[in-house]
Amino acid sequence: MVNHAVKTxxxxxxxxxxxxxxxxxxxxxxxxxxxxxxxxxxxxxxxxPLLQAYExxxxxxxxxxxxxxxxxxxxxxxxxxxxxxxSELGSPSKEVRDSAAKTMGKIVGNVSASDVSPQLRSQIxxxxxxxxxxxxxxxxxxxxxxxxxxxxxxxxxxxEIDILSREIAHLLGKDSRRxxxxxxxxxxxxxxxxxxxxxx
Numbered sequence: 001m002v003n004h005a006v007k008t009x010x011x012x013x014x015x016x017x018x019x020x021x022x023x024x025x026x027x028x029x030x031x032x033x034x035x036x037x038x039x040x041x042x043x044x045x046x047x048x049p050l051l052q053a054y055e056x057x058x059x060x061x062x063x064x065x066x067x068x069x070x071x072x073x074x075x076x077x078x079x080x081x082x083x084x085x086x087s088e089l090g091s092p093s094k095e096v097r098d099s100a101a102k103t104m105g106k107i108v109g110n111v112s113a114s115d116v117s118p119q120l121r122s123q124i125x126x127x128x129x130x131x132x133x134x135x136x137x138x139x140x141x142x143x144x145x146x147x148x149x150x151x152x153x154x155x156x157x158x159x160e161i162d163i164l165s166r167e168i169a170h171l172l173g174k175d176s177r178r179x180x181x182x183x184x185x186x187x188x189x190x191x192x193x194x195x196x197x198x199x200x
Contacts, residue, residue, distance in 0.1 A: 014045040021053045032065050040072030047077045054084060060093035067096065071103035078107045079115055082124070089127045089143075094136040101131050101139050105146030113155045121155045129167055137182035144171070144188035151195045161199055168193050 020035050039046040050066050057063045067088060070081050085107060088100040104124065113121065128150065131143035147164060150156060156164065166175075171189040173179025180186055 044075035044077035071106035101142035
């Protein structure tokens, strides 16, 4: 029933976007998850309205949802969301940081490295590496997963690969410092380590 509703609303296209956005804040997490699926199926036409909705979002819950919804969209148009998602990796809200860390990986998966300046790619790498020290393990795990996508998609230069390799060694306890105590983080880290080994 719910899946049918998502499919029906998505098929209506971008004209349903304003109506769904107006419902933000008045629904629980499960309902908003399905709203995000609607935006994802609508696709690139939903990117600009979501970015506009972020500007007037009333609280961190709404901001987190908007960023999460952007991550459901599969389109190179996600390039337009890079600045927002990058800035929110430093949000005071762990929910917003969590969504931003995950969505950055989704952006990297949809946008070609050649469409992003080397300077901006370096900023993304630096911010995600900084997020590996986040106090919230969920943020660290998602940042690590996104860094794996950054590496696979060729967004890193040789220096950045070396820097990330050292951070990965630290998280796995392969240097003098203590490993990350969260299993989810170590699991993601081990996968990134394998990716990096193929790049060396």
